[in-house]
Amino acid sequence: MTSYVVRRLLDLVFVLFGVSVLIFLMLRMIPGDAVLIMLGANVDITPDRVEALRRSLGLHLPLHEQYWQWLTGVVRGDLGRSIWTGRPVLDEILARLPVTLQLTGLALAAAIVVSFPIGILSASLRGGTADTVVRILAILGLTLPSFWVGVLMLYFASIYLPLWPTIGYVPFADDPGGNLARMVLPVIAVSLPMVAGLSRILRSSLLDVLSLDYIRTGRAKGLARRTLLYKHALRNAMIPVVTVIGVQVGYLLSGVVVIEQVFAIPGIGRLVIGAINERNYPLVQGVILIVTAVFVFVNLLVDLAYAWIDPRVEYA
Amino acid sequence: MRRRILTLALAALIGFGLAQTLEIAVDQSPAGLDPHIVTAFSSFQIIGQVYDGLLEINADLQLEPALATGYSVSPDGLTYTFDLRDGVTFHNGRPFTAADVVYSYERIIDVETGSPQASRFAIVASVEAIDELTVVFTLAEPYAPFLANLPNLTIVAQEVVEEHDNLQQVMVGTGPFMLAEIVPDTYTLLTANPDYYRAGEPGVAALRYNVVPEASTRAAGLRTGAYHLIPDVDPATAQTLGGVTGITMLGVQELSYSLIGVNTTRPPFDDARVRRALNLAIDRDELVEAVYFGSAAPGGPLSPGLTDWALPVAEYSCYAPDAAAARALLAEAGYPDGIDFEILTLGTLRVVVDAAQVVQAQLADAGFRATVNVEELGTFVQRWRNSDFDAFASLNGGNIDPDGYLDRTFRSGGSTNVFLYSNPAVDTLLTAGQRAVDVSTRQGIYADLQRALACDGPIAHLAYATLFTAHRDEVSGFVQTPTRSLRYLRNVTLN
Numbered sequence: 001m002t003s004y005v006v007r008r009l010l011d012l013v014f015v016l017f018g019v020s021v022l023i024f025l026m027l028r029m030i031p032g033d034a035v036l037i038m039l040g041a042n043v044d045i046t047p048d049r050v051e052a053l054r055r056s057l058g059l060h061l062p063l064h065e066q067y068w069q070w071l072t073g074v075v076r077g078d079l080g081r082s083i084w085t086g087r088p089v090l091d092e093i094l095a096r097l098p099v100t101l102q103l104t105g106l107a108l109a110a111a112i113v114v115s116f117p118i119g120i121l122s123a124s125l126r127g128g129t130a131d132t133v134v135r136i137l138a139i140l141g142l143t144l145p146s147f148w149v150g151v152l153m154l155y156f157a158s159i160y161l162p163l164w165p166t167i168g169y170v171p172f173a174d175d176p177g178g179n180l181a182r183m184v185l186p187v188i189a190v191s192l193p194m195v196a197g198l199s200r201i202l203r204s205s206l207l208d209v210l211s212l213d214y215i216r217t218g219r220a221k222g223l224a225r226r227t228l229l230y231k232h233a234l235r236n237a238m239i240p241v242v243t244v245i246g247v248q249v250g251y252l253l254s255g256v257v258v259i260e261q262v263f264a265i266p267g268i269g270r271l272v273i274g275a276i277n278e279r280n281y282p283l284v285q286g287v288i289l290i291v292t293a294v295f296v297f298v299n300l301l302v303d304l305a306y307a308w309i310d311p312r313v314e315y316a
Numbered sequence: 317m318r319r320r321i322l323t324l325a326l327a328a329l330i331g332f333g334l335a336q337t338l339e340i341a342v343d344q345s346p347a348g349l350d351p352h353i354v355t356a357f358s359s360f361q362i363i364g365q366v367y368d369g370l371l372e373i374n375a376d377l378q379l380e381p382a383l384a385t386g387y388s389v390s391p392d393g394l395t396y397t398f399d400l401r402d403g404v405t406f407h408n409g410r411p412f413t414a415a416d417v418v419y420s421y422e423r424i425i426d427v428e429t430g431s432p433q434a435s436r437f438a439i440v441a442s443v444e445a446i447d448e449l450t451v452v453f454t455l456a457e458p459y460a461p462f463l464a465n466l467p468n469l470t471i472v473a474q475e476v477v478e479e480h481d482n483l484q485q486v487m488v489g490t491g492p493f494m495l496a497e498i499v500p501d502t503y504t505l506l507t508a509n510p511d512y513y514r515a516g517e518p519g520v521a522a523l524r525y526n527v528v529p530e531a532s533t534r535a536a537g538l539r540t541g542a543y544h545l546i547p548d549v550d551p552a553t554a555q556t557l558g559g560v561t562g563i564t565m566l567g568v569q570e571l572s573y574s575l576i577g578v579n580t581t582r583p584p585f586d587d588a589r590v591r592r593a594l595n596l597a598i599d600r601d602e603l604v605e606a607v608y609f610g611s612a613a614p615g616g617p618l619s620p621g622l623t624d625w626a627l628p629v630a631e632y633s634c635y636a637p638d639a640a641a642a643r644a645l646l647a648e649a650g651y652p653d654g655i656d657f658e659i660l661t662l663g664t665l666r667v668v669v670d671a672a673q674v675v676q677a678q679l680a681d682a683g684f685r686a687t688v689n690v691e692e693l694g695t696f697v698q699r700w701r702n703s704d705f706d707a708f709a710s711l712n713g714g715n716i717d718p719d720g721y722l723d724r725t726f727r728s729g730g731s732t733n734v735f736l737y738s739n740p741a742v743d744t745l746l747t748a749g750q751r752a753v754d755v756s757t758r759q760g761i762y763a764d765l766q767r768a769l770a771c772d773g774p775i776a777h778l779a780y781a782t783l784f785t786a787h788r789d790e791v792s793g794f795v796q797t798p799t800r801s802l803r804y805l806r807n808v809t810l811n
Contacts, residue, residue: 030694030695031694031695031698032692032693032694032695032697032698033694033697033698034694036694036697036698036701037693037694037697037698049430052430053430084347084348085348085484085485085500086484092500095500096501151530151532151533154532154533154536155532155536157536157540158536158537158539158540159539162539162540162541163540164540165542166536166537166540166542167528167533167536167537167542168502168526168528168542169502261529261530262530262532262533263533264526264527264528264529264530264533266499266500266501266502266527270501270529271501274345274501277664277692277693277694278694279694
C-alpha cells in the first residue's frame with residue numbers, strides 16, 4: 001500500500017514534467033506575441049522598444065533555454081513572475097486557489113449529497129413515473145450549459161430575491177454568512193451537470209448489481225428490501241460512481257472557469273483566462289501545473305478509495 | 317475625549333453625505349497604474365480620479381483649468397506661460413509646485429520611461445519653472461494641438477517614483493480620490509481626498525471599482541442595488557436596462573468609432589477606386605440599426621461629437637449606398653468579377669464582430685466577397701501591428717483636437733498607420749493643420765483633410781456610437797463625457 005502510494009507520487013512527477021513540456025510548447029505555438037499584446041495599440045511603438053521589452057522579459061532566448069530557465073526555477077519552488085504585474089506567479093495563484101477550491105469542494109459535496117438519493121430512488125423505482133421524470137431531468141441537467149444556467153439564475157435572483165447577495169466574493173474569514181450566501185448560485189450552476197451525471201451512473205450501476213445472483217439469493221432468503229439495497233447492493237455499485245467522481249473533478253475545475261466569469265468570483269479560472277489572453281506565459285504555465293497536480297492527486301485518492309469500498313482490491 | 321471627536325467627525329461626514337461608498341462595476345482590473353505608461357481604458361478610469369493635469373477636458377470637450385489656473389500664449393505661438401494653483405498638496409502631504417510639472421514632463425519624454433505620451437510633447441523645446449507657481453513651455457515650432465495634449469501631462473511626485481521605481485502599483489496624485497486598496501480581480505478602492513482643492517468635492521467618501529467581467533452580471537447587480545453605476549454599457553444591455561424603473565440611462569455621442577481599415581499596399585485595396593467602391597457598398601444607416609439598435613451616428617474621419625470640426629456626412633459623395641456604382645468602379649479598377657478578401661476582427665468586441673458581419677452582407681451586393689475571420693486579442697494585435705491583413709474591422713479612439721487622431725493614423729509612417737497609407741497631399745495638410753494657430757484657418761484645413769480621406773483613404777469609417785452609462789436613481793450629479801473619462805465622479809452624491 002505504502003509503496004503503491006510512493007510509486008503513484010513518483011508518477012506524478014513524470015506527469016507534471018510531461019504536462020510542463022506540452023503547455024510550454026503549446027502556449028508558444030498559438031499565434032500572438034506577448035510583447036506586442038503588452039504594448040497594445042500604443043502610440044509610440046518602435047522596434048527598439050519591442051526588443052528592449054522582449055529582452056527584459058527573457059523572451060529573446062531560444063525556446064529550450066527559456067524552458068530550462070523556467071524548469072530549474074520550478075524545481076526550486078520558483079514559478080517565475082507574471083509578465084504584466086511583476087508579482088511572483090506563486091503568490092498570484094495562492095491568492096486565488098482557496099477561492100476555486102472552496103467553490104469546487106462545495107459543488108462536489110452538493111453533487112454527491114443530491115445525486116445519491118436521486119440515483120437510488122430512480123433505480124429502486126425503475127420504470128415508474130418518478131424514474132422517467134428523473135431520467136428526463138438528468139438529460140436536461142447534462143445538456144444545459146452551466147454558464148447559461150448561471151446567467152438565468154442570476155437574472156431571476158435579481159428580480160425575485162433582490163436582497164440576496166449573488167455577485168462577487170468575500171473571504172469566509174471576513175464574513176462567513178456573506179461568503180456562503182454568494183456561493184449558493186454558483187455552486188448550483190456548477191454542480192447541476194454533475195448531479196445529472198452521477199445520478200445516472202449510480203442508477204445504472206445499481207441496476208446492474210440488483211440483477212446479480214447474490215441479490216436474488218438475498219431476496220430469496222427473505223432479506224428486507226431496504227437492507228438488500230443499502231447494505232448489499234449500494235456498496236458494490238460504488239466503484240464506477242467513485243471513478244466518475246474522480247473524472248468529474250476535472251470537469252468541475254473547467255466548469256468553474258466559466259462560472260467564475262459569470263459570478264465575478266476571483267478564482268483560478270479568471271486568472272487563467274486573463275493570462276491566456278495576455279500570453280502571460282509564466283502565469284499560464286504555473287496555473288496549469290498546479291491544476292494538473294490537484295487533478296492527479298484527486299485521482300490518486302479515488303484509486304485509494306477503491307480499496308476502502310471493496311476490500312478485495314489490492315495494490316501491487 | 318478622543319472618541320468623542322471621532323464621533324463628531326463621523327457625524328459631520330454623514331451630515332455632508334460623505335459617509336458612503338459609490339459602488340461601480342467595471343469589466344476588468346486595471347492593467348497597471350502608471351499614468352505615464354499605461355494605455356488601457358481599465359486603468360485610466362481609475363487613474364483619472366487620483367491624478368491631475370494642468371488642464372482638463374470638460375463634458376463639452378473644452379479645456380478647463382485643473383492644476384493651472386490660467387495661461388497666456390506669446391504672439392508667435394511658441395511660449396506658453398501657466399499660473400499654477402496655490403495651496404494644492406499631493407496625497408502624501410507635500411505641496412505641489414512648478415518643479416513637479418518640470419519633473420513630470422521630463423519623465424514622459426525620457427526614453428527609459430517608455431511613455432506612449434512622449435510623441436505628444438516631442439515639439440516642446442524646454443520647460444522651465446520660473447518660480448514656485450509659474451511654469452513656461454517653449455515650443456520648437458508653433459503647434460496648435462499643444463494645449464489639447466496637456467491633459468495627458470499627468471503630474472506625478474518625484475519622490476514617489478524614486479521610492480517605488482515606477483508607479484504601476486502605487487498612486488500619489490493631487491486628485492479628488494486616493495488609492496486605498498487593490499484586491500486583484502476583485503476591486504480597487506479609492507477614498508476621498510480630504511484636502512482636495514475644489515471645495516465641497518468629492519461628494520462621496522469612497523469609490524469602489526468592482527471587477528465584474530460579464531455584462532449581464534453587471535446589469536443584474538445594478539438592478540439589485542449591489543452596484544450604483546456602470547460605465548460603458550453595450551448597446552444591447554442599454555436596451556434592456558433603459559426601461560427599468562429606478563435606473564437612469566445616460567447617453568452621449570462618443571469620439572471613438574467602428575471602422576473597416578484596409579491595407580493600401582496589397583491588391584485590391586492599393587487602388588483608391590476599390591476603396592471608394594467599398595464605401596459605396598456600405599449602407600451606414602442600416603448598420604446603425606442592425607448593430608447599434610439605432611444608438612449611433614454614421615460619421616466620417618471625425619466624430620460628429622466634435623461639432624467645431626466634423627463635416628456633415630452629406631458632404632461625402634461615397635456615403636450614399638450605391639451597389640451599381642460600386643460594381644462599376646470595381647470593373648474600372650480591373651475587377652469585373654468582383655473581389656475575394658478577408659476581414660480580420662476581434663472576438664472580444666461584440667460590436668465589431670456584429671459590424672463586420674453586417675458589412676459582409678452589404679458588400680456581397682456590390683461584388684465584394686468577404687470572409688470574416690474572428691480572432692482573439694493576441695493574434696489580432698500581432699496581425700494588426702504587422703499590417704498582415706487585407707482588411708480589418710475594429711474600434712478606434714478619438715481625440716478632442718482633430719490632429720490628435722488624424723496625424724498618427726494617416727501620416728506616412730504614422731505610429732498607428734498600420735494601413736501603410738501614404739499620400740503627400742494629406743501629409744502636407746496635416747503639417748499645415750499643426751502649424752496654423754488660428755482656429756478658422758485650421759477648420760478649413762481639416763475640412764479639406766476630411767474630404768480627402770473619407771472616400772479614398774484607408775479607412776471606411778462606419779459609425780460613432782452613443783456611449784451609455786447606467787446608474788441608479790440614488791446617484792445624482794454624474795456628468796458623462798464623450799471621452800469616456802469618469803472625471804465627474806467627483807461631483808456624484810448618493811441620496
